[in-house]
Amino acid sequence: MVNIVNAIPYKFLFYFLIFVLPATEILGQDKALADEEISMMKLADDTARINKMNAYAGKIQFSQPDKAIQVIEETIRIAEKINYSFGLSVAYGLRAGLLFYEMKLDSCKLLVDKAYALINNNTDLASRNQQANLINRYAAIEQRKQNYVSAVELYLKAVSIFDEMDNEPQIINSYYNLSGIYKFLGDTSKAFYYARETNRLALKVNDAVLRVRGLIALADIYNYIKDYDSLKLTSDKGLAKAYKDNMTFAIGIFHNFIGLYFTNKMRLFDSAVKHYEIALNAFKKINTSYDVALVLQNLGDLYLKKGDHINAIKFSKQARDISSELKFDHVLYTCLENLVIAEENLGNIGESYKYLKELVAINESINNRNSEKKVYEMEVKYQTQKREDMMLVQQKELHQKNMLNYLLAVAVLLLLIVVSLLYLNYRNKQKWQLQQINKLETQQQLSATKAVLKGEEQERSRLAKDLHDGLGGLLSGIKYSFNSIKENLTMDTETASAFERTMDMLNGSIIEMRQVAHNLMPQSLVKFGFDAALKDFCNQINQTGALHVSYQSYGLENEVIEETKLIIIYRIVQELISNTLKHARAVHVVVQVIKMGNNISITVEDDGIGFDVTTLPASRGIGWSNIQSRVDLLKGKLDVRSEAGNGTSVLIEFSI
Numbered sequence: 001m002v003n004i005v006n007a008i009p010y011k012f013l014f015y016f017l018i019f020v021l022p023a024t025e026i027l028g029q030d031k032a033l034a035d036e037e038i039s040m041m042k043l044a045d046d047t048a049r050i051n052k053m054n055a056y057a058g059k060i061q062f063s064q065p066d067k068a069i070q071v072i073e074e075t076i077r078i079a080e081k082i083n084y085s086f087g088l089s090v091a092y093g094l095r096a097g098l099l100f101y102e103m104k105l106d107s108c109k110l111l112v113d114k115a116y117a118l119i120n121n122n123t124d125l126a127s128r129n130q131q132a133n134l135i136n137r138y139a140a141i142e143q144r145k146q147n148y149v150s151a152v153e154l155y156l157k158a159v160s161i162f163d164e165m166d167n168e169p170q171i172i173n174s175y176y177n178l179s180g181i182y183k184f185l186g187d188t189s190k191a192f193y194y195a196r197e198t199n200r201l202a203l204k205v206n207d208a209v210l211r212v213r214g215l216i217a218l219a220d221i222y223n224y225i226k227d228y229d230s231l232k233l234t235s236d237k238g239l240a241k242a243y244k245d246n247m248t249f250a251i252g253i254f255h256n257f258i259g260l261y262f263t264n265k266m267r268l269f270d271s272a273v274k275h276y277e278i279a280l281n282a283f284k285k286i287n288t289s290y291d292v293a294l295v296l297q298n299l300g301d302l303y304l305k306k307g308d309h310i311n312a313i314k315f316s317k318q319a320r321d322i323s324s325e326l327k328f329d330h331v332l333y334t335c336l337e338n339l340v341i342a343e344e345n346l347g348n349i350g351e352s353y354k355y356l357k358e359l360v361a362i363n364e365s366i367n368n369r370n371s372e373k374k375v376y377e378m379e380v381k382y383q384t385q386k387r388e389d390m391m392l393v394q395q396k397e398l399h400q401k402n403m404l405n406y407l408l409a410v411a412v413l414l415l416l417i418v419v420s421l422l423y424l425n426y427r428n429k430q431k432w433q434l435q436q437i438n439k440l441e442t443q444q445q446l447s448a449t450k451a452v453l454k455g456e457e458q459e460r461s462r463l464a465k466d467l468h469d470g471l472g473g474l475l476s477g478i479k480y481s482f483n484s485i486k487e488n489l490t491m492d493t494e495t496a497s498a499f500e501r502t503m504d505m506l507n508g509s510i511i512e513m514r515q516v517a518h519n520l521m522p523q524s525l526v527k528f529g530f531d532a533a534l535k536d537f538c539n540q541i542n543q544t545g546a547l548h549v550s551y552q553s554y555g556l557e558n559e560v561i562e563e564t565k566l567i568i569i570y571r572i573v574q575e576l577i578s579n580t581l582k583h584a585r586a587v588h589v590v591v592q593v594i595k596m597g598n599n600i601s602i603t604v605e606d607d608g609i610g611f612d613v614t615t616l617p618a619s620r621g622i623g624w625s626n627i628q629s630r631v632d633l634l635k636g637k638l639d640v641r642s643e644a645g646n647g648t649s650v651l652i653e654f655s656i
Helices: 010-041 048-062 065-082 083-100 105-119 124-144 148-164 170-183 188-203 208-224 227-242 248-266 271-286 289-306 309-325 327-345 351-370 379-394 401-488 494-518 521-525 530-544 563-584 613-618 622-633
Strands: 548-554 587-598 599-606 637-642 648-655
Touching: 048 065, 048 083, 065 083, 065 494, 083 105, 083 124, 083 289, 105 124, 124 170, 148 170, 148 401, 170 188, 170 401, 170 599, 170 648, 208 227, 208 248, 208 530, 248 289, 248 379, 248 530, 271 289, 289 309, 289 327, 309 327, 327 351, 351 401, 351 494, 401 494, 494 521, 530 548, 530 563, 530 587, 563 622, 563 648, 613 637
Parallel strands: 548 587
Antiparallel strands: 587 599, 599 648, 637 648
16 A cells, blocks of 8 residues: 555655644634724724724734735824824834835834824823834834944933833833844854844744744844854744744745855755745835845846856846845945856956945945945045056057956956955944943943942932931930839839849830941931041941051032942941951051042051952842942942952042
């Protein structure tokens, strides 16, 4: 008996599993969407209907963009009629997103501006979420224009709003795009970090679109680092999900990735072409011009590797035309590289030279857009003049083929040198952008630390006031009442003795409570200033007998320093002495605070047992972490020196 399963060709079985089985699920999903549309249209023209229409358009925007546009336009009409600003903002944002994928960036930005103006001053959660979504769209526009510093700044701004609302799922889109930016800038570690974070967050939510977005991010970075096995594995997983939920855009993305796998890893060019064609049809269906250009560029690259220079030129030209019109400079750059090589291999030196000139021009365009200084402007001008001279020679001596070929070879060499120089300059600009981005991240971290410390001090001050004025007053009142009772009672000796012990305990409690309040927010710091507060603190330590503290100061008399900074300095000294008491086993400590001009230095030295300073980064205690955070907030320098048996010296310097 023939085994029916084995008799079925594997290739047919593959296509059955990929295309036929998912189609049955898609039919079910299409019916569900159709039912949702029918029920939605039966609703009255109110806010509920607008919200449902926006949600419906969001579901079908990448699978049925034309239908989505019709729904959005109807939503805008109803929202304007009933003056529902939030629903109108969401509808504008959805329409802007579709314009973005069509590369109509100016029209996209105009709609985003209108959407943002409608909810800019609102503080409710839904409006804050919409504000962050629109900021993400602004960032995407800047990213598409290759203005990466401003794009990253906007993405981080959106992330901070989502963090504020504890809305992790919305962060996924920001992280996805940040991965792409860092990939372009050549920072592999950060690109990989944001790709993994995108996928990690996506796995935490029950949202098919976001989960597919996480897999796209991973596949993209695997392709970038040429880990083609991981690229194929991730793309297969993503493709199954994309077909299951009829995600046309994701279907195109993953087929394109699999095409790259067959091209670059397996060298199975026919298999790659089939996947590229499916991707191309998907992107044409939803009119995403950038992705169409990218697939055409990949086809050109494939045929060049295959040695089919005619088809390499055909597809590279198609990609070049789209990329040139819509300013997809990085796709255009690769197309031109392939055209230069393909035309040269066919012996079309003139055509090759023409594309080489375009290649140089587009490289200059990228460099000029991403750099404020034209470092090699004079050299480029000189080389351009040389090329024009060579063109004149070519026209005059066309009949001398051998000489012409020689001159063109020289011109190609010179142009390659210019391209190399421009590329070096461009890489320097990328480094500058990374520095600016890192600076933005650092500023964001410092702002968060400052807010935490400010809140901590405010809470300390509140607790100190509550203890002193509330509990302190209550205990003092109890003491006064006891004294009045004592005067009106006749007690025997034993009772009088017990009463006196109780009064002593009450006095001790009042003193202890005042000491706690003083530690939370020293009154001497508020009343007499920083220098007096530190002296008072050191004297208190001396009175305990646990440690002898010598305090010295210079230049602090009558100095006016911002109160927030004074509190931070006080807490640093307080934490350092606390660490000495807990760990150093010291007898003497010297505290010096010196102000010279705009600079302040703090030195705390003890004669304790010392420790290995190399262990500080791995320390789990919060003491050193608090000290380092406060020093960073003051933009200061922290120098810790210690050896076993030779005590510890801590020097902190900063400007005010």
